[in-house]
Amino acid sequence: MSGQETSKQPARPRSSSLIIALTAISMTSGLLVVLAFQLTLPRINLNKQRALERAVFTVLPESTVRKNYYLDTDGLTLLPDDSFAQANVYAGYNDQGTFTGMAIEGSARGYQDIVKVLYGYSFENQSIVGMTVLQSSETPGLGDKVETDPEFLANFIQLDARLNDASSALANPIVTVKRGKKIHPWQIDGISGATVTSKAIGAALRDSAGQMLPLLVKYESSLERTIPISKGHE
Amino acid sequence: MVNDPRLPEPLSWDTFQQGLWKENPVFVMLLGxxxxxxxxxxxxxxLAMGLATTFVLICSGVLVSLLRKVIPKQVRIASYIIIIATFVTIVxxxxxxxxxDLYKALGAFIQLIVVNCIILGRAEAYASKNTIVNASVNALGMxxxxxxxLLCLGGVREVFGSGSLFGFSLFAPSFQPWSIFVLPPGGFFVLAFWLFLFSVIKERRKAAAQLKQEAGNAS
Amino acid sequence: MELRASPHLRVSPSVEVIMRNVVYALLPICAFSVYQFGISVFALLAVSVITCLLTENLICRLSGKTPTTGDWSVVISALLLALTLPPGFPLWMAAVASFVCVAVGKMLFGGLGFNVMNPALVGRAFVQAAFPASITSWTPYMLPGRFAEFIPTSLATPFLRPAPLAEWIAGKPLDGFSGATPLALMKFDHVPTDSIQLLIGTTAGSAGETSALLIFICGIYLVVRKMMDWRITASVLLVASATSGIFYWMDQSIYPDPLFTLCSGGLMLGAVFMATDMVASPVTPWGVWIYGALIGFVTIIIRLFGGLSEGVMYAILLANASSPLISAVTQPRIYGATKPKGTE
Incomplete structure (x- = not known):
């Protein structure tokens, strides 16, 4: 606005000069953004990878190495180590390079928003051996107990996830029951006061396991059972 | 302001201090x-949000001030937005x-700094009319x-809502946190509380100044 | 007394008289609640009333007004607030709720007659968000020794977390107390509760919400004395039962029947004593019906599809907030007045 009142009839600049000015600014901006992107990309990837590995190693105890896989109805494909963003399941291996289990994502609607979890599945004892919450915005003090309550987390040390004889679905659908009412190994002992969220986690595991485990068993042959461990490998 | 706003302001303590108290973007102007x-x-x-916004304020202020004679008036808003968006993307x-973890906690609000009216307001009302030094000092103050x-709000909300400050526990583990303070309604309550406190202080000061003046006149 | 010629206008009862009668109507509910849950509820009521009175007095003093605590309205808010809390609610939290109820819900807007929402519910909504665990901890009813012993959570030290109740309840001679209200049992486990129990109040729940029948009778007292707008209560209950009736008809296996809906939770207490708050409800003839219908409908939607098992509080607060709008759009035409040209 300034300057308008000083000159009686402000000279209209030619549109070409406007375009040039905007283009120049946009190009400088683009340059700066690309520069920042290039500079931070390795760090960002490292951070993402660390966060993921932390989650994978939490749900697959004894694991120290992770491999990325992509699983769908067409098969199980091994992906390169750095393309974890495209993967949807992760295989864990221990120090000796022996396969320990598979980490799989699941999600369901909680009290506030979608709750995203990662859980570890062990072929050996056909059960879920670990669970961690990847993303949730549940009520602090109530719903977020699912991330911290030791008794609740103890449910996932060995949660039965056997498949039926035809390997087409879970033999017993995983379900969350009231605290203290757990009688079967495929039941999750819920948290009183966090009923909705603990049920959501049960549903996330049931849906994801019911869909992914049959596929995983079907394409088990594409899975590397052992991997060479080079010294100094992270 | 009695000064002609079209003239560049001379650099003074006020340039910096303006944003701190007299024109505090949150407590006085209720912006952003x-x-x-x-x-x-x-x-x-x-703190993270405050620092990110400060960085964008200073960088965009400097660049806008630098280019203030080059940018044609007709496209200035578009130019400012591009400049601000650039720095927001960098942040x-x-x-x-x-x-x-911090990135997840701040969520979409980092990107939304672009539309924070404090920054565009500073670019339009100050940086585009003042020298680089003034613009950066003023942006720093803001x-x-x-x-x-933000810290005033964040501190109170964390102490009450989680019983900690900057992640350090302040109370015994049996402290009952008041979850409402970390939930959205708590933000409104605490903001209202600070606004109330600051307006009480301001009124008191004004009354005291008036009293002083009257006493001066009387003697 | 003074003799006058016509017109003989009847003097409508003063605010103070109406308010005192509402307190009378609340007393049987309070008494039943104390009988049912014991000394803890008595303390809850006392703390709530004392804190509310002190808060109102303090704020009146601070703002240089003459104290308005004599008009009984603050006592109503205090009693209603206490009746909506769980029996074993920590007393210090009840004091917080009472302070918010009067300070934020009432005095901040200018005192009686200016509150936008029902103060008691503002206080309860605050503690619902602040202490979600304590406000959903229920205790069994009619415990032996309830007049001699406090529920342990009641006496929690201020600012400290109350100890979990499970152990204390386990030590009582009860079989199968689930620690949930009839509504929560229905919603999360599809376990219905007998309607007779709900009517007479032999269930777990907030201090004053258990006996639907008693609340209804107390409401009738107020209606007979013309101190309550029965149309609001009627429309809340009608629409709530109609809405839940539709869902019940669609699928009887998941949705509760209308009678359960009416008698469970805080619906009766809310419809009789809170929705009818004279200040926060509309005054136009059509407005009161719309307002009541909104409460009834939203309550059922929250109960059936929301994360919480009870929705009366939020439904009433929402309707309170929209009551100026409802009043504005339902203004009756003045008799004999013509529509001004060019408007509407």
Whole structure:
């Protein structure tokens, strides 16, 4: 606005000069953004990878190495180590390079928003051996107990996830029951006061396991059972 | 302001101090309330948001001031937005590189700094009319004022809502946290409380100044 | 007394008289609640009333007004607030709720006659968000020794977390107390509760919400004395039962029947004593019906599809907030007045 009142009839600049000015600014901006992107990309990837590995190693105890896989109805494909963003399941291996289990994502609607979890599945004892919450915005003090309550987390040390004889679905659908009412190994002992969220986690595991485990068993042959461990490998 | 706003201001303590108290973006102008309410559920998030906004304020202020004679008036808003968006994107990458957890906690509010009216307001009302030094000093003042306000909210909300400050526990583990303070309604309550407190202080000061003046006149 | 010629206008009862009668109507509910849950509820009521009175007095003093605590309205808010809390609610939290109820819900807007929402519900909504665990901890009813012993959570030290109740309840001679209200049992486990129990109040729940029948009778007292707008209560209950009736008809296996809906939770207490708050409800003839219908409908939607098992509080607060709008759009035409040209 300034300057308008000083000159009686402000000279209209030619549109070409406007375009040039905007283009120049946009190009400088683009340059700066690309520069920042290039500079931070390795760090960002490292951070993402660390966060993921932390989650994978939490749900697959004894694991120290992770491999990325992509699983769908067409098969199980091994992906390169750095393309974890495209993967949807992760295989864990221990120090000796022996396969320990598979980490799989699941999600369901909680009290506030979608709750995203990662859980570890062990072929050996056909059960879920670990669970961690990847993303949730549940009520602090109530719903977020699912991330911290030791008794609740103890449910996932060995949660039965056997498949039926035809390997087409879970033999017993995983379900969350009231605290203290757990009688079967495929039941999750819920948290009183966090009923909705603990049920959501049960549903996330049931849906994801019911869909992914049959596929995983079907394409088990594409899975590397052992991997060479080079010294100094992270 | 009695000064002709078209003339560049001389650099003074006021250039910096303006944003801290007299024209504090949150407590006086009530600008940028979206991040003020949304990301102040703990002190760390508040600090990070304050610093990110300050960085964008200073950088965009400097660039706008530098280009103030080059940018044609007709496209100035578009230009400012591009400049601001650039720095916001840079901050966005920087925070992802520093800590993913922090990035997740701040969520979309990093990107939303672009539409924070404090920054566009400063670019239009100050940086585009003043020298680089003035613009950066003023932006720094505004940024510090904004960060201060965010910390005021974030501190109270974290102490009551989680019983900690910057993640350090303040009370015994049996402390009952008041979850409402980390939930959205708590943001409104705490903001209202600070606004109330500051207006009480301001009124008191005004009354005291008036009293002093009257006493001066009488003698 | 003074003799006058016509017109003989009847003097409508003063605010103070109406308010005192509402307190009378609340007393049987309070008494039943104390009988049912014991000394803890008595303390809850006392703390709530004392804190509310002190808060109102303090704020009146601070703002240089003459104290308005004599008009009984603050006592109503205090009693209603206490009746909506769980029996074993920590007393210090009840004091917080009472302070918010009067300070934020009432005095901040200018005192009686200016509150936008029902103060008691503002206080309860605050503690619902602040202490979500304590406000959903229920205790069994009619415990032996309830007049001699406090529920342990009641006496929690201020600012400290109350100890979990499970152990204390386990030590009582009860079989199968689930620690949930009839509504929560229905919603999360599809376990219905007998309607007779709900009517007479032999269930777990908030201090004053258990006996639907008693609340209804107390409401009738107020209606008979013309101190309550029965149309609001009627429309809340009608629409609530109609809405839940539709869902019940669609799928009887998941949705509760209308009678359960009416008698469970805080619906009766809310419809009789809170929705009818004279200040926060509309005054136009059509407005009161719309307002009541909104409460009834929203309550059922929250109960059936929301994350919480009870929705009366939020439904009433929402309707309170929209009551100026409802009043504005339902203004009756003045008799004999013509529509001004060019408007509407």
């Amino acid at each position: 309330l979206c991040p003020v309410l949304a990301v102040t559920n703990n002190a760390m998030n508040a 966005d990458y920087a925070i992802q590189a520093i800590s993913l 940024g510090v004022g904004f960060t201060f306000a």
